[in-house]
Amino acid sequence: xxxxxxxxxxxxxxxxxxxxxxxxxxxxxxxxxxxxxxxxxxxxxxxxxxxxxxxxxxxxxxxxxxxxxxxxxxxxxxxxxxxxxxxxxxxxxxxxxxxxxxxxxxxxxxxxxxxxxxxxxxxxxxxxxxxxxxxxxxxxxxxxxxxxxxxxxxxxxxxxxxxxxxxxxxxxxxxxxxxxxxxxxxxxxxxxxxxxxxxxxxxxxxxxxxxxxxxxxxxxxxxxxxxxxxxxxxxxxxxxxxxxxxxxxxxxxxxxxxxxxxxxxxxxxxxxxxxxxxxxxxxxxxxxxxxxxxxxxxxxxxxxxxxxxxxxxxxxxxxxxxxxxxxxxxxxxxxxxxxxxxxxxxxxxxxxxxx
Amino acid sequence: xxxxxxxxxxxxxxxxxxxxxxxxxxxxxxxxxxxxxxxxxxxxxxxxxxxxxxxxxxxxxxxxxxxxxxxxxxxxxxxxxxxxxxxxxxxxxxxxxxxxxxxxxxxxxxxxxxxxxxxxxxxxxxxxxxxxxxxxxxxxxxxxxxxxxxxxxxxxxxxxxxxxxxxxxxxxxxxxxxxxxxxxxxxxxxxxxxxxxxxxxxxxxxxxxxxxxxxxxxxxxxxxxxxxxxxxxxxxxxxxxxxxxxxxxxxxxxxxxxxxxxxxxxxxxxxxxxxxxxxxxxxxxxxxxxxxxxxxxxxxxxxxxxxxxxxxxxxxxxxxxxxxxxxxxxxxxxxxxxxxxxxxxxxxxxxxxxx
Ligand SMILES: CC(C)[C@H](C(=O)O)[C@@H](O)C(=O)O
Ligand SMILES: CC(C)[C@H](C(=O)O)[C@@H](O)C(=O)O
Numbered sequence: 001x002x003x004x005x006x007x008x009x010x011x012x013x014x015x016x017x018x019x020x021x022x023x024x025x026x027x028x029x030x031x032x033x034x035x036x037x038x039x040x041x042x043x044x045x046x047x048x049x050x051x052x053x054x055x056x057x058x059x060x061x062x063x064x065x066x067x068x069x070x071x072x073x074x075x076x077x078x079x080x081x082x083x084x085x086x087x088x089x090x091x092x093x094x095x096x097x098x099x100x101x102x103x104x105x106x107x108x109x110x111x112x113x114x115x116x117x118x119x120x121x122x123x124x125x126x127x128x129x130x131x132x133x134x135x136x137x138x139x140x141x142x143x144x145x146x147x148x149x150x151x152x153x154x155x156x157x158x159x160x161x162x163x164x165x166x167x168x169x170x171x172x173x174x175x176x177x178x179x180x181x182x183x184x185x186x187x188x189x190x191x192x193x194x195x196x197x198x199x200x201x202x203x204x205x206x207x208x209x210x211x212x213x214x215x216x217x218x219x220x221x222x223x224x225x226x227x228x229x230x231x232x233x234x235x236x237x238x239x240x241x242x243x244x245x246x247x248x249x250x251x252x253x254x255x256x257x258x259x260x261x262x263x264x265x266x267x268x269x270x271x272x273x274x275x276x277x278x279x280x281x282x283x284x285x286x287x288x289x290x291x292x293x294x295x296x297x298x299x300x301x302x303x304x305x306x307x308x309x310x311x312x313x314x315x316x317x318x319x320x321x322x323x324x325x326x327x328x329x330x331x332x333x334x335x336x337x338x339x340x341x342x343x344x345x346x347x348x349x350x351x352x353x354x355x
Numbered sequence: 356x357x358x359x360x361x362x363x364x365x366x367x368x369x370x371x372x373x374x375x376x377x378x379x380x381x382x383x384x385x386x387x388x389x390x391x392x393x394x395x396x397x398x399x400x401x402x403x404x405x406x407x408x409x410x411x412x413x414x415x416x417x418x419x420x421x422x423x424x425x426x427x428x429x430x431x432x433x434x435x436x437x438x439x440x441x442x443x444x445x446x447x448x449x450x451x452x453x454x455x456x457x458x459x460x461x462x463x464x465x466x467x468x469x470x471x472x473x474x475x476x477x478x479x480x481x482x483x484x485x486x487x488x489x490x491x492x493x494x495x496x497x498x499x500x501x502x503x504x505x506x507x508x509x510x511x512x513x514x515x516x517x518x519x520x521x522x523x524x525x526x527x528x529x530x531x532x533x534x535x536x537x538x539x540x541x542x543x544x545x546x547x548x549x550x551x552x553x554x555x556x557x558x559x560x561x562x563x564x565x566x567x568x569x570x571x572x573x574x575x576x577x578x579x580x581x582x583x584x585x586x587x588x589x590x591x592x593x594x595x596x597x598x599x600x601x602x603x604x605x606x607x608x609x610x611x612x613x614x615x616x617x618x619x620x621x622x623x624x625x626x627x628x629x630x631x632x633x634x635x636x637x638x639x640x641x642x643x644x645x646x647x648x649x650x651x652x653x654x655x656x657x658x659x660x661x662x663x664x665x666x667x668x669x670x671x672x673x674x675x676x677x678x679x680x681x682x683x684x685x686x687x688x689x690x691x692x693x694x695x696x697x698x699x700x701x702x703x704x705x706x707x708x709x710x
Contacts, residue, residue, distance in 0.1 A: 083548040091549070115586050117470050136512070141552030147559075151516035155553030157491070161506035191603075193438040194446075197496030198510030204502075224607035227582065231470050231611045248546075249604060252579035256586045 004037040004311060007067040011045040012085075013285025014344075015073025017293070018300035021348030022071065025301050025320055028352040029308070033316040040067070046077020046085055046285075055088025061096045069311045070278035071304065076285040087139070094132050097276045099268035100163065101170055102130035102247060103306070104282070106234070106254035109263060109298075110329030116257055119234060124257055126237035127178065129171040130247025132268055134163045135198075137244045157245070159198050164205040170271060171241035172213040180238045185217040186210075189226045189242040189250065202243065227253060255282050262296030262335040263328070265303035267310060279307040286337065293343040296335055298324060301351055323354035359392035359666060362422040366400040367440075368640025370428025372648070373655035376703030377426065380656050380675055383707040384663070388671040395422070401432020401440055401640075410443025416451045424666045425633035426659065431640040442494070449487050452631045454623035455518065456525055457485035457602060458661070459637070461589070461609035464618060464653075465684030471612055474589060479612055481592035482533065484526040485602025487623055489518045490553075492599045512600070514553050519560040525626060526596035527568040535593045540572040541565075544581045544597040544605065557598065581605055585612060610637050617651030617690040618683070620658035622665060634662040641692065648698040651690055653679060656706055678709035 008023070010016035023039065030037055042063070049055050064070055070093075075085045093099070108114050108124035116124075134157075141155035168188075175186045188206045190199040203220075210218035221229065223246045229236055230253055242250065255264035261283035269277040281299030289295045301324055309317030327350045333341035340347060363378070365371035378394065385392055397418070404410055412418075419425055425448075430440045448454070463469050463479035471479075489512075496510035523543075530541045543561045545554040558575075565573035576584065578601045584591055585608055597605060610619035616638035624632040636654030644650045656679055664672030682705045688696035695702060 083551065086548045087551070113472075115472050117468075117472055136546075136550055139549075139551065141512075141550070143552060143556065149516055151556060153514045153553045153556035154511050155514075155550045156509050156511045157496075159508045159510075161504055191491075191600075193441045194494075194600075194603075195491055195496075195510045196438065196442070196494065197498060198508045201498065201506060201508035224603050227604055227608040228611040228616075231586065231608065232615070245546075245549075246604075248549075248579050249582055249601075253582040253586065253608070256583040260587070261583075 005067045006039050007042055007064055007070045008039050009042045009044050009072045011073040011075045012077045013287040013290045014295040015285050017295055017344055018297040019073035021297035022300040022304040024348045025351050026304055028355050029316045029320055032355055035313055045075045046080045049080055056092045064276055069307050072278055072280040074285040078287045094268050097270055099270045100133045100167055101269040102132040103267040103269055104128045104251040106258050108258045109325045112259035112328050112335055123235040127239045128251050128254055129241045131167040131244050134159050135244035157198050159201050164202050168206055168209045168241055172216055175216050175239040185219050185238040187219040187221055187240045189221050189223050189240050189246055191223050259335045263298045265299045265306055267306045279303040289337050293345055294338040295344050296337055297344050297347050323351050326354040327351050360422045361392055361394050362397055362419055362425045363394050364397045364399050364427045366428040366430045367432045368642040368645045369650040370640050372650055372699055373652040374428035376652035377655040377659040379703045380706050381659055383710050384671045384675055387710055390668055400430045401435045404435055411447045419631055424662050427633055427635040429640040433642045449623050452625055454625045455488045455522055456624040457487040458622040458624055459483045459606040461613050463613050464680045467614035467683050467690055478590040482594045483606050483609055484596045486522040486599050489514050490599035512553050514556050519557050523561055523564045523596055527571055530571050530594040540574050540593040542574040542576050542595045544576050544578050544595050544601055546578050614690045618653045620654045620661055622661045634658040644692050648700055649693040650699050651692055652699050652702050678706050681709040682706050
């Protein structure tokens with residue numbers, strides 16, 4: 001078989017440190033599962049931007065199309081104005097590579113402290129499928145009479161039938177495959193009672209597509225209610241499909257109930273033929289912890305597991321995920337930076353040992 | 356002094372039941388605090404809509420302007436399509452009466468079960484000031500090529516300098532008056548890194564207005580991070596000011612961490628001279644519990660306390676709030692419908708007894 005060709009963007013702050021642990025685990029699992037891979041490192045991120053003024057370098061998208069998948073550590077630099085790298089690099093890649101599925105499992109691993117009373121790993125195990133290319137993220141808007149007392153500003157959410165349909169259908173297929181023994185259910189999370197144009201399209205599309213999946217229960221929650229249930233009854237959910245903006249919000253809430261940004265990972269997936277997907281830990285670059293060997297690499301390793309799962313190495317992905325859960329369940333004191341009971345590198349070694 | 360003139364909209368489902376308890380408490384506290392009031396009942400809501408097709412009756416807004424304040428039980432009827440009463444009555448009143456402050460205290464009362472590990476009443480005590488007249492709630496949008504494969508739908512958030520400035524200034528003033536002994540801090544919650552037009556206006560306005568309040572710390576959180584901190588460190592917050600859409604989401608999350616919709620109340624306030632404000636429990640009409648004497652009236656009583664506090668009877672408002680906390684702290688088994696250890700009416704009586 002051909003080697004798995006990976007582009008690695010370690011990024012800023014602690015990004016490179018956690019990426020290193022993810023790569024350590026990749027190396028180990030590749031031997032055990034007998035596959036080969038190549039890595040090519042790209043120095044995109046805050047440092048490069050400060051030197052060259054470039055966020056996504058010219059030709060960057062074409063470059064990424066040479067790989068099977070992209071791994072991203074973290075971008076975000078204290079000397080770069082907030083928004084620049086997020087929009088210029090992270091969102092730009094999601095859009096340019098048409099990574100329309102933002103896949104964010106919300107799973108409480110064994111041993112991980114949960115901030116919710118009385119909830120354990122059996123209660124917190126669902127998946128959010130966030131649309132990743134439309135909505136308020138379109139960047140469409142403007143100002144009238146800017147900087148006057150009469151200023152009006154707009155920001156327009158744009159949704160397309162194509163965009164809704166492909167993510168909803170993908171989410172139904174995913175729910176079907178996930179095959180939850182408690183019952184297959186896909187919950188649409190939106191705000192149909194207020195966003196009566198945009199979310200009406202979501203609603204109608206959801207109604208149409210669900211007919212193709214008679215074995216999946218089609219469910220609906222308003223976004224505000226969803227935030228309540230995620231805290232009160234997270235066990236209610238199987239798979240959630242939602243818009244880009246609401247997905248941003250509920251997946252961070254999800255990250256918190258699964259133990260925080262130290263463990264939460266996500267995939268930006270283009271599932272179409274030839275599509276290039278990108279996997280990342282959900283946390284930021286945490287500049288203050290840089291170089292101290294204290295940051296939690298579990299999220300980064302989980303992101304590598306997702307990459308493998310979705311890039312033709314599902315057995316390797318599952319093996320990594322199992323090793324991760326062994327370590328959180330038996331060896332870690334906490335998932336917070338500096339309180340893990342081990343350093344960043346040692347956690348990486350422990351996961352390798354558990355493979 | 357003139358009597359306090361109240362319009363009462365008991366509404367649908369359990370709305371009338373909880374309203375009755377709030378009125379019982381009002382009657383008792385008016386005697387103790389020696390003020391007089393009048394009530395006029397308006398039958399607006401689902402039943403009337405089903406009979407007449409009217410949500411907000413013609414002349415309804417002019418009618419409300421005759422009162423000092425409005426009390427709303429709950430609207431929402433199983434036979435009315437979702438969205439109709441919300442938009443036609445609740446949102447319409449907020450807009451027509453220009454109730455630009457949606458005030459939602461997030462306070463864990465003594466004895467109330469908190470879903471967060473290790474958090475108590477000292478940790479959960481902050482206030483969300485939600486803008487209540489603009490944003491995605493403008494109802495502006497449309498469809499291109501509706502019901503075709505090429506459909507495009509839009510929904511536009513509109514913000515004005517005036518709208519941002521008045522809510523931000525009100526929130527700073529409120530923070531100043533609240534005078535938190537831990538330090539006065541107002542956190543703007545938005546998504547400036549993505550909503551670079553609309554939330555840029557919020558950001559600039561926040562920067563300008565904060566200069567008038569040098570004694571209040573001006574703080575900023577992205578909405579996704581805010582949802583995480585509300586679960587992880589709710590004690591971090593003093594006052595939050597946010598947009599209508601994000602406020603909808605984070606106040607429901609706030610309601611959950613303070614013990615659920617059985618206890619959470621909100622005010623729709625027009626603080627301008629002659630402005631008419633409206634107070635409501637945050638829960639819905641809970642049709643399935645109607646007439647069973649099982650619904651929790653604490654939120655409704657807390658809404659009455661807010662009404663009094665903001666309608667010239669602050670001592671009465673505070674007295675009700677104190678009585679509520681005595682009862683949650685000493686007499687209630689749970690805040691969930693049917694599990695309180697007492698019926699709806701009995702809880703009302705207990706609060707009256709504690710006044
Ligand atoms: C960094 C930011 C632009 C991004 C988003 O809003 O999508 C992040 O919050 C995320 O969820 O991946
Ligand atoms: C009923 C609905 C329109 C309303 C809103 O979205 O504002 C409700 O959720 C609230 O928060 O008061």
